[in-house]
Amino acid sequence: MKEIKRRDFGQTGLKVTEVSLGAMNLRTLDDENHAKQVIHRALDLGINLIDTARAYNEEKEDGRLFESEVFVGDVINQRVDLSEPIIIITKGHGYKAKDFDGYINTSRNKLGITNFGDLKIGDNDIKLVYFFHGISKDRWKDMIETGALELAKKRREEGYFNYLGFSSHNGHEEVVKEAIESGYFDVIELPYNVFSHGFSDDLIEYGNIFKLAHDEGIAIINMKAFGGNGMVDKSNLFDDYCDISTQNRLLYCLSNNYISTVDAGCRFIEELELDVKVSHNQKLSKQECLKLEESAKKVNEVTKNTCRECTHCLEKFECPAGINFPEILALHTRYILAKEFNGDIEEIKNSYSLIENKADECTKCAQCNIWCEYKLDIHELLERTHELLARK
Numbered sequence: 001m002k003e004i005k006r007r008d009f010g011q012t013g014l015k016v017t018e019v020s021l022g023a024m025n026l027r028t029l030d031d032e033n034h035a036k037q038v039i040h041r042a043l044d045l046g047i048n049l050i051d052t053a054r055a056y057n058e059e060k061e062d063g064r065l066f067e068s069e070v071f072v073g074d075v076i077n078q079r080v081d082l083s084e085p086i087i088i089i090t091k092g093h094g095y096k097a098k099d100f101d102g103y104i105n106t107s108r109n110k111l112g113i114t115n116f117g118d119l120k121i122g123d124n125d126i127k128l129v130y131f132f133h134g135i136s137k138d139r140w141k142d143m144i145e146t147g148a149l150e151l152a153k154k155r156r157e158e159g160y161f162n163y164l165g166f167s168s169h170n171g172h173e174e175v176v177k178e179a180i181e182s183g184y185f186d187v188i189e190l191p192y193n194v195f196s197h198g199f200s201d202d203l204i205e206y207g208n209i210f211k212l213a214h215d216e217g218i219a220i221i222n223m224k225a226f227g228g229n230g231m232v233d234k235s236n237l238f239d240d241y242c243d244i245s246t247q248n249r250l251l252y253c254l255s256n257n258y259i260s261t262v263d264a265g266c267r268f269i270e271e272l273e274l275d276v277k278v279s280h281n282q283k284l285s286k287q288e289c290l291k292l293e294e295s296a297k298k299v300n301e302v303t304k305n306t307c308r309e310c311t312h313c314l315e316k317f318e319c320p321a322g323i324n325f326p327e328i329l330a331l332h333t334r335y336i337l338a339k340e341f342n343g344d345i346e347e348i349k350n351s352y353s354l355i356e357n358k359a360d361e362c363t364k365c366a367q368c369n370i371w372c373e374y375k376l377d378i379h380e381l382l383e384r385t386h387e388l389l390a391r392k
């Protein structure tokens, strides 16, 4: 396969492949070897950035713990053919100074990094980019007031990691802009796709955030390139109602020159190979991008304020009433789409009837709300979903 094109990785001096590997979904596989083969294949293809996080873990029913960081570390450790340092992104929740060292040290251990400065995994040189995971107004406040941000800067200087970054989501534009302008960060990771491109639009209040980051010399990693709802098998919510191909979703992102790399979250080698193949296609013109945006708009508008089934909330939180609320809320989104575009509502109601802990078991404790990256009022949405989907 042809070499993947490379782009500047902000002002780090590194060149990054414009397609990179998102290792979040590898935890959802049943076979550890399969997960590692995907990472091996990414390296074989020449991909030089892998995106993981402390939170990307899953405990299997038989007690096995699948940890994305461990898989990444193990594979790099095994390789004897790497001719350049692989860039590894990992992320932690140490927003308070007292928690920061615990998170970074655990991530380094899990990845198998034991030295400082010119970092290595086994015999291989790596570049470690350490992220504050998913910053919001409250977390940013904690990072500043408790000194976590200053501590992170110090740890970077001490060589615990090479570059500092953060990730965030839509709805946190104010904080993202402030963080970009703070001068602390080398790399950021934000969602961007044909359905939701706000971070690269000329926002009335905040301007074009991608342009701002780019002009500040910060590398931009594009997450959720496929719509922010491709995290689990069952979540291709838009596909029945929207004719934008997976290839065009990727090309749309790759056509944005502010982006350093598109993080393709893969679970299968075939997906990764296809993404790399697509990256060799000619990028889209401004007009072609606008046309895709128009087509995306029709599903976008009806699914505002619905769950994206991103499962980010479940990384850190479990409902005390045992309700799998993203699963239920995904059915709500499907219902909204089916209603608007004459889809099969009975099938959706049937799926809801098979769920054991239904929305009416929600105690409205509201503990889940703070974990939703999209600021959804979850118990209110659950109540509405039950009214719509429960068979009377």
Ligand code: SF4
Residues within 6 Å of the ligand: 318, 319, 320, 321, 322, 323, 325, 361, 362, 363, 364, 365, 366, 367, 368, 369, 378, 379, 382
């Ligand atoms: S509000 Fe409902 S869904 Fe959310 S944590 Fe409480 S019981 Fe669970």
Ligand code: SF4
Residues within 6 Å of the ligand: 306, 307, 308, 309, 310, 311, 312, 313, 314, 325, 326, 329, 371, 372, 373, 374, 375, 376, 378
């Ligand atoms: S509730 Fe929020 S964080 Fe959780 S899956 Fe839905 S959109 Fe994602």
